[in-house]
Amino acid sequence: MNPFSLDREIARLILLQRIELSTPFVKKLRKILGRYIFTNFVSKYLISKNLISKNYKLKMLEEFNDLKNHINFNGKKILSIGAGMCGLELIIKSNTNKCEFSIIEKNYVSKKVRYGWDEKNFEAYNNLQLLNSFLLNNGMKQKEFKIYDFDKDKLPIESFDLIISLYSLDYHYDFGFYKNYLNDILTPQTNLIFDTIRPNYFEKFFDSVKIIKKQDQTTHKSCRVICGGYKFNDK
Numbered sequence: 559m560n561p562f563s564l565d566r567e568i569a570r571l572i573l574l575q576r577i578e579l580s581t582p583f584v585k586k587l588r589k590i591l592g593r594y595i596f597t598n599f600v601s602k603y604l605i606s607k608n609l610i611s612k613n614y615k616l617k618m619l620e621e622f623n624d625l626k627n628h629i630n631f632n633g634k635k636i637l638s639i640g641a642g643m644c645g646l647e648l649i650i651k652s653n654t655n656k657c658e659f660s661i662i663e664k665n666y667v668s669k670k671v672r673y674g675w676d677e678k679n680f681e682a683y684n685n686l687q688l689l690n691s692f693l694l695n696n697g698m699k700q701k702e703f704k705i706y707d708f709d710k711d712k713l714p715i716e717s718f719d720l721i722i723s724l725y726s727l728d729y730h731y732d733f734g735f736y737k738n739y740l741n742d743i744l745t746p747q748t749n750l751i752f753d754t755i756r757p758n759y760f761e762k763f764f765d766s767v768k769i770i771k772k773q774d775q776t777t778h779k780s781c782r783v784i785c786g787g788y789k790f791n792d793k
């Protein structure tokens with residue numbers, strides 16, 4: 559397996575997005591030095607870019623292998639919400655045929671990255687220019703994806719076969735931030751995959767809410783769900 563091609567700044571963003579990729583040493587520094595120094599110094603200067611690249615790819619392969627037991631990705635039009643550096647989307651692309659990706663993300667890094675429930679949805683850890691170059695440098699063609707800045711761009715009003723939001727929508731910030739938008743684009747045929755601590759809440763919006771994974775060891779104790787059969791839109 560070839561690791562992803564990336565530079566230190568991209569490795570830093572990946573580490574902030576997937577804090578589980580930290581080495582025990584980096585985790586300890588985060589605890590001792592606090593969030594501000596971690597975000598602005600440790601994550602910039604005390605990380606191993608090669609290790610992050612290798613472990614990020616392994617993690618994304620693991621996510622893909624889990625998901626493909628439940629979803630056939632071939633030929634799907636996919637919307638990714640809070641996709642981070644899109645390692646999963648690159649793996650989907652290289653293992654399937656003719657997928658198209660629309661990606662909604664934020665374009666800044668918070669001063670002190672926190673990982674709890676973000677009431678106002680201010681937390682972000684991405685850079686859309688770097689995301690664009692990461693995708694191109696790792697085998698995605700420009701015509702295969704579009705990136706949207708959640709805070710500045712008009713989001714795509716079109717239907718998708720699949721919407722993926724791992725550890726983002728309803729994991730760090732309320733589903734409500736996307737409710738109106740999703741109401742405009744969801745069809746009864748769209749599947750939506752995300753992580754949440756309240757799967758039952760979604761039964762009022764979807765005919766089917768299937769739990770495909772439980773994360774009992776994490777602080778959030780979330781589960782991963784696939785929702786389908788959106789009830790309020792009969793496009």
Ligand SMILES: C[S@@+](CC[C@H](N)C(=O)[O-])C[C@H]1O[C@@H](n2cnc3c(N)ncnc32)[C@H](O)[C@@H]1O
Pocket residue numbers: 575576639640641642643662663664679681682683684708723724725726730731735
């Ligand atoms: C914990 S990371 C998960 C990244 C990726 N899904 C993964 O599994 O590696 C959460 C991501 O959500 C993004 N984010 C936060 N608020 C967002 C919003 N309203 N819309 C889209 N992305 C958002 C952050 O910038 C961050 O990249």
